[in-house]
Amino acid sequence: MNELSTVNVAVSPVEKFEEFLRTKGMRLTQERQLIVNEVFSDHEHFDIDQLVSVLEQRKERRVSRSSVYRTISLLEEAGLLRKVARNQSRDLYEHDYGYPQHDHLICKSCGSLTEFTNDTVSKLLEDVCAEHDFRMDGHRMEVYGLCQKCSRPPQRRHPMLDRI
Amino acid sequence: MNELSTVNVAVSPVEKFEEFLRTKGMRLTQERQLIVNEVFSDHEHFDIDQLVSVLEQRKERRVSRSSVYRTISLLEEAGLLRKVARNQSRDLYEHDYGYPQHDHLICKSCGSLTEFTNDTVSKLLEDVCAEHDFRMDGHRMEVYGLCQKCSRPPQRRHPMLDRI
């Protein structure tokens, strides 16, 4: 049983964000709500451009690109989001709240991101940091290579024909 | 004894680069030589701006910023360099040839990079990749936190005075 696979979320992302804003004398506006809801509607990684596109489709209320940038920064500060990597010179974000620590397998061919968790990694890092007198408070690991699909040699349409 | 700490370099970086260029019908120009020599004169991490500055000081021959960018891309392609991380929105590079695999401790306060090697990490990753049918061919790990210097509380000038 792996306690990392489930995380108790006492407060919802929006609530946590609202609290963060309050402490800074800022307001939870409609724009900010729309953005947070959209961002936390699923666990996918995204970049700003994708987020802006999705928001454009929702007719409820238009949100400008600037506000998206501004709000994403706030969400990072609040510890709700973090940058994972870059994709074609765009920053990629993922949830940093209500979601277990994990790392990524990145396919060089199709660009897909696969998450994995490994408890041993963190323990290992603790040792390394102790050795270097380093006070760790997070890490990021990216493993490059070919995913299952892309490392399979291209399939013939009808392999059974070989047998005829 | 750790065999990773020494790597036999059969051919020098310039030679390897020249070979790479030849296979692509390209030329090892004076500009390209100057850049490769500068880049491999030490093992420090660097960004393009730093490299350009250093090259400007060497009076031998002026190399334009464009050429630096173009050559660095080629060195990446040739497997001599790789991007390590970003620092204030600039790409940071390091040697990817004639230098053992390693990872980085990154100080959030002063931005310093410390290299470390850990054999167990790679073994661990092999297991993870096996599980996911992933064909690994490299990884990058960044550990964030505070380095020795920055995690030490600010020192008083004359600690001995306490004893008076």
Next chain:
DNA sequence: GTTATTGCAAACCATTTGCAAGTGT
């Protein structure tokens, strides 16, 4: 001589910012 390469200036493009108009309390 032919083809690759350079330096320059302009283009690119994701992100940031100044500011006047608008919104929340």
Next chain:
DNA sequence: ACACTTGCAAATGGTTTGCAATAAC
């Protein structure tokens, strides 16, 4: 009323690119 936010358009800043002049072979 007041302070915070928004959308817009312009600015920023690292990186890329078109092109005429230049160097390599």
